[in-house]
Amino acid sequence: MSSAESTAQDDRLPTAPFPDGWYFVTGREALRKQTLIEKTWLGQEVVAWCDDEGTVCVADAYCPHLGSHLGPTTGGIVRDGCLVCPFHGFEYDVSGQCVATPSAPAPKNARLGLFETRVMNGMVFAWWSSAGQPPYFTLPDDTSDEDGWTPVGLRYFRLTTHPEYTTENSVDIAHLSHIHGYFDVHQIGAVTVDGAHLVSAFEFKRERSFLGRKFRFEVSAVTHLYGMGYSFVDITEHTVPLRSRFWVLATPLDGTYMELVLASQVQEAGRVNRSIVGLGFLPKRMRARLMNHMMLERQVKDVDQDLPVWNRKIFRPRPVLSSADGKIMLFRRYCTQFYPENQTGAGETLKTLARM
Template sequence: MIAGLQQGANVSSLPPFPEGWFFIATRAAVQKAGLIQRTWMGDEIVIWADPVGQICIARSVCPHLGSDLGPEAGAKVVGGRLVCPFHGFEFETSGQCVATPSGAPARSANLDILEVREIEGLIFGWRGLGGRPSQWQLPDVPGAGDDWTDLQIRTIRFAGHPQETSENSVDIAHLSYIHGYHNVTSDAPVLIDGPRLESRFGFSTTRRIAKLSRLTLHVSAVAHVVGLGYSFVEFQEHSIGIDAQLWVLATPVDGTLIDMSIVSRMRTLREPKRFIAGLNFLPQRMRAPIINKFIADFQIRDVQQDEVIWSRKHYVPRPRLVHTDGEIMKYRAYCAQFYADGPRCDSSRP
């Protein structure tokens, strides 16, 4: 073994926790569990909601004498307040201590809370360089009417870095080589506006759907990358008329692992131009959930194919590129804004 050479993501020279908004949990999961604890961006955090729906994300350390505030330590949410398991201080979702067992609130005892952003029931926390407040917001997404499915969400954990996973948005070449897409096209130059990056591309892919039929899908996609934890992709499929939305949310856990959540939903098929064997007997409203599951399945399959590479790869600051690679270095120059000193990359090279 070459001296100093270690396995993949462990030798990444990228700082592990870039600035930005990073996914934590869905509102539905928070409300179902009552209190959730996560290792998130190298910190232990807790998240809960009060009866009017206000969400609080806080570091999992009590300001009184330092108890952990997770459910395993015995913390509970009672009447919308987080109750510390050590001496019973009670905290509102503002982070303020509003009651103690002796009756007097400890006014100076505040939880260390994070800024919260919610999009379509997905809860994000802000992680600022040096603890600074949010410098930008995640944009709203086009609303979904009654003809859209509910969100499907799945999360997988592996060794990786969100800059490396988001790089796939501009790495057009890998779409055909790993994922087997054909007719892959870059449909416009990559656009960058502050923390936002937009990549437009197209591809065709042939898939077996619900073990019933083989379909060739012709897809136009617009990926909106907003920081390194958030990618929102709009798909339009032109053969049978699928409109789908996909979120790819990469959240660093502890400096080595990331949680990648794949969230999808789709609109009920527009006028199908083609017969879909096996699905034609289903009522229209049932086709969308089946195809949404199909889309989620094939996105997970894609991520699993990528994960084999991501979890073993090295960050190469000066990649030796070819002309079919897409705008990798433009993407990396964009990424530099999310680090205190910038990642070690050389955007001056072709």
């Protein structure tokens, strides 16, 4: 490799590959169907399962006994809500405790390392901290019991990038018109930071072909970031009476690859004009699910446009910005609190950010 190539490679990551935060592990429905999931996640091998009461557990994938991998590809299974090791049959409950072995009392100190877990709107998240800190910020409340929303649909991408790059799109309003073709893009109000919570609101218009016709959509979007792994966008479509919740979930896998998950659910917010969407004849429930599917496919197209850039871009610590750019540097300062080497003390970091 030439020195120029190696410099470009070194510059690809802004800093540590695994910033602290809450990261997506799996969909709740996928966990229910597959029973036991294994995954490389933030440089760790993890397994996830749930017991008969629905309590979800995300744990270190290696058995405390003699180190077998506990995942299904090695032969791990879930029986009566407990994870059973394929090597000697030790059984672990969702608290991580070994509760039985086939031939001797369970050793009291046989415990799996657990990750703090949150289940929200059909998605399972777990807390990651490089320095082993307990969660120092929380995710918003689960809203899955609110009426009128479709189930969450999920789409998965695998790419070579860092969550800071994909999440930076939340404030990079200039790219919305250039790469995605949106127009009349306006930032609404100030981008605000309150500890780990960043809010950015904007409006835009876009044209899309739909059932063979071209439609213009007017959209308001409020993005809420909670770290680099969790980005939530509250979207109101003004042309079609539709609200949608949209998540962009960036999860570093092994230091090279990152998983990007798009999640979406919609709610009809009024009477659907059949001349606009051509779906007025469908039962409301079916129409909402179809519209969620179409919204997701539209977002997939947007991500397909971003992917070639994300897969190869480098980190510019001092980017040369224009007056059309969004609050890129504010976002960069916001991100520093999630890198352990910057944590002179979480309280001090949060105070500094509150002054920005």
